[in-house]
């Protein structure tokens with residue numbers, strides 16, 4: 001796979017939370033969950049009202065997320081706006 005340079009920032013992380021950790025704090029609701037591959041932050045997708053995965057990227061500059069929806073393994077680099085069918089493991 002011809003990867004962007006951010007794939008090197010993937011760590012062996014575990015999800016920080018069962019749901020979007022920021023929504024859980026504020027009692028918000030989410031549509032889909034994304035996990036940050038740098039720190040394990042779990043945030044909600046851009047179809048969710050609070051877009052916490054994107055907000056986490058804006059605050060942390062952690063570039064790569066993956067879907068943690070059941071059966072979904074795709075990843076996404078915010079910096080390059082690039083989707084990956086699968087991500088390499090750390």
Ligand SMILES: [Zn+2]
Pocket residue numbers: 004005006007063077078079080082
């Ligand atoms: Zn990238």
Ligand SMILES: [Zn+2]
Pocket residue numbers: 020021022023024028029030043044048050051052053
């Ligand atoms: Zn959220």
Ligand SMILES: [Zn+2]
Pocket residue numbers: 036037038039040041056060062
């Ligand atoms: Zn992160």
